[in-house]
Amino acid sequence: MDSRRTIWMRVVGGCVLGLAAVWCAVGGAQERVSESIQLPALPADTLPPTELLTSIPLGFERWPEPPADNPLTLEKALLGRRLFFDSILSRDGSLSCASCHLPDHGLASPDPVAIGIGGQRGRRNSPSLYNVAWGKSFFWDGRSMSLEEQALAPIVSPLELGSDLPAVVGKLRRHAAYPQLFAEAFPGEPDPVTEANLAKSLASFERTLVRAGAEVDRFHAAEYEALSPEARQGLWIFESRGFCWQCHAGSNFSDEAFHNTGVGFGRDGRDLGRFEVTGDERHRFQFKTPSLRGVASTAPYMHDGSIRTLEEVVEFYSKGGAPSDPGLDPQLRPLHLSEVEKANLVEYLKALSK
Ligand code: HEC
Ligand code: HEC
Known part of the structure; x- marks a missing residue:
């Protein structure tokens, strides 16, 4: 555990140094053209x-x-x-x-x-x-x-x-x-x-910024051919085995509630999330369930932008979020999705954005 932390610190230190170098370069350049910032x-x-x-x-x-x-x-x-x-x-x-x-x-x-x-x-x-x-x-x-x-x-x-x-x-x-x-x-x-x-x-x-009428909505409105067979299997995983719908619920795919999905687990200075607002221990590391409408165009994901692609989000959930996080939401568990199932779940998320 100790050695892992040291490596992490070094990586962070490296990033800071890297940024400082970029910062100096940019700062230097700006100094030379300070008349027209x-x-x-x-x-x-x-x-x-x-x-x-x-x-x-x-x-x-x-x-x-x-x-x-x-x-x-x-x-x-x-x-x-x-x-x-x-x-x-x-x-x-x-x-x-x-x-x-x-x-x-x-x-x-x-x-x-x-x-x-x-x-x-x-x-x-x-x-x-x-x-x-x-x-x-x-x-x-x-x-x-x-x-x-x-x-x-x-x-x-x-x-x-x-x-x-x-x-x-x-x-x-x-x-x-x-x-x-x-x-x-x-x-x-x-x-x-x-x-x-x-x-x-x-x-x-x-209030005028509305995303609706996706392929998934047309499918639910009995226009069955609106969803590809892959996205249809993805829908099935979303609504059954994957338990996604329990939190990404209702018309806007959010229960408007707060959960700890394990994002940021093990990181120093982890964001306390909802706890900062309520001071309630049970709310530590909880974040609002985001809507999934239009999610295909909004990478990177999660409150800290730590997951780069939808494929990686699905991989994250397939492993059950962060299973060793003691505060993990009980609705999350390892799903052991196959490669095909993961790809199909991604197709479903994309069909929520088209
Ligand atoms: C520097 C980047 C930045 C700028 C500029 C910015 N935002 Fe944001 N916005 C954010 C971030 C980051 C969050 C999430 C912050 C948090 O949760 O603590 C956010 C959250 C929001 C939310 C909440 C969305 C939700 O679903 O919870 C709304 C609404 C919003 N911003 C509107 C605005 C408006 C209106 C402006 C201009 C007056 C604005 N933002 C300017 C970065 C920005
Ligand atoms: C226990 C409730 C819960 C379950 C179950 C759940 N999610 Fe989430 N989801 C969340 C929360 C909360 C976040 C934000 C977490 C964070 O940023 O720390 C999130 C974030 C996401 C995001 C990123 C969205 C963005 O804009 O950053 C995607 C995509 C997503 N979930 C898809 C899924 C899929 C697919 C499943 C099923 C395999 C699933 N979720 C199951 C609560 C849940």
């Missing part, structure tokens, strides 16, 4: 036109319900969309929400852990924002109870957009277009550019 490119808005739902989407059983004090309107959603892609929310104009929730990456990020203002590394993976309209709590540890409450957190997080709310509201008030857009989104309000309305518009936009 290069900011990272902002992701373009490549999402389809924003629409409000006119019917319950295929695969879901109920409408998402916005809170009573923030009914969904197109004006608010469009304003939220513009803000989401605008670096005005960051301290130095270098990042937008989309920098970590990329439209071309399923509204998640290819970085294992988030990289915020000034290149700072956070500790968790940026999750996809699709179908948050149906979510009950937000963040991997569920510390936020509404999208309105959540929306301002990244703006003020020193590791994310690194700004402060009075400064952002001031910039929005002085902007050429935003005062008019806020007035249209919040009609009748004498002073519409406020922190609360900033949160309401971002939350409204997020």
Whole structure:
């Protein structure tokens, strides 16, 4: 055990040294061109036109319900969309929400852990924002109870957009277009550019980000040929032998609850997850079950971005997560899937994304 820990420490030390070298190289380069500092490119808005739902989407059983004090309107959603892609929310104009929730990456990020203002590394993976309209709590540890409450957190997080709310509201008030857009989104309000309305518009936009009508939904709607034979066997594993459905449950493939699947087991400084929010010993290392809709485009996976591919996720579950973790969720057990079964389960996960 001791020798394993030493090796691990050395590897970590190596990484840090490696990063320091890259950092020095980048820093040096920047010093030479300090007059024209290069900011990272902002992701373009490549999402389809924003629409409000006119019917319950295929695969879901109920409408998402916005809170009573923030009914969904197109004006608010469009304003939220513009803000989401605008670096005005960051301290130095270098990042937008989309920098970590990329439209071309399923509204998640290819970085294992988030990289915020000034290149700072956070500790968790940026999750996809699709179908948050149906979510009950937000963040991997569920510390936020509404999208309105959540929306301002990244703006003020020193590791994310690194700004402060009075400064952002001031910039929005002085902007050429935003005062008019806020007035249209919040009609009748004498002073519409406020922190609360900033949160309401971002939350409204997020409620329009819907992923539904996948091959799996068409199959469940009796369009049987929508699923390949491989994906159909994968579905069977998902719903029976694999016990996946017990946590990835319901229309959005999440029970909205918290579990310890063994991710991060044995690592120094393991993220405490839900325990940080509740202080309840039983919640140590538990994380919110993520939706699996669109999962094919959001690698890497898990709260720490530690699993690179869907094949490796399935391998992880086939071994039963981390069987020696004493706090492991009792629903997990070694599944001993064959190579073909593993491949078919991956096909099913992909069919949830098409
Ligand atoms: C620096 C990267 C970064 C930026 C910028 C960023 N986020 Fe995030 N976002 C994350 C990470 C990482 C998490 C998960 C953090 C956690 O669980 O502790 C997250 C979580 C979320 C969640 C919760 C999703 C869920 O299912 O629980 C929402 C919603 C969200 N972000 C919206 C936004 C909005 C809106 C903005 C802009 C105001 C934004 N994010 C900016 C990295 C980022
Ligand atoms: C005990 C509840 C539980 C069971 C059973 C379960 N999962 Fe999960 N799943 C989770 C939780 C919780 C996470 C997030 C864990 C973390 O990040 O620490 C997760 C993460 C995932 C992810 C990564 C998603 C992402 O966006 O990062 C995939 C893919 C996945 N599970 C597929 C499956 C499959 C396939 C099965 C069945 C073989 C399964 N799960 C069984 C609770 C469960």
